[in-house]
């Protein structure tokens with residue numbers, strides 16, 4: 033069922049509030065965008081805590097980032113170039129989320145990819161999550177750094193910065209951020225316990241081939257051979 037603009041604005045705000053409640057963002061961190069059916073976008077404004085976002089504060093922009101409608105004093109997220117690059121590279125992407133979930137961001141800061149195939153849910157849902165090269169926030173460096181990874185990944189770690197997820201809609205992108213952060217926690221716990229036990233190649237292939245049956249959308253680095 034397609035949501036109307038009011039419902040979409042409410043859904044974006046709900047996700048922003050959840051991101052703050054979960055401790056994935058401090059102060060004004062994080063941003064969310066959604067693609068509308070007419071090819072324009074709703075995006076969180078720059079410089080506002082995600083805990084205080086309300087539907088009318090969201091900014092509508094076109095694909096070049098030009099403001100189409102906004103309350104006085106509100107401008108799109110400073111990271112909008114990063115979001116727009118995801119939509120540009122991926123026709124299937126309908127929403128993008130950026131946050132600093134503390135465990136996944138720990139991996140990004142340590143420059144450690146989450147590339148162990150050790151937990152079945154994550155093998156199916158995300159596959160490996162790479163660390164994309166360093167980029168100065170708000171500049172073209174960030175979209176340039178992430179672009180090569182977008183063909184195969186719906187979740188990325190941004191070096192020394194945070195995490196980025198995308199999906200067909202904002203709830204799917206949000207769930208990917210949840211899955212990423214939970215896997216980062218589990219991976220860290222496993223390392224404290226002496227290291228994760230990797231799943232066999234045969235079982236990894238079986239798990240990845242189950243994506244279709246589970247109705248998982250998006251991309252996966254090990255999925256190509258099943259398409």
Ligand code: 13P
Nearest residue numbers: 061062063078079109110
């Ligand atoms: P904005 O407030 O401009 O969206 O930036 C927040 C952020 O997380 C920068 O990385």
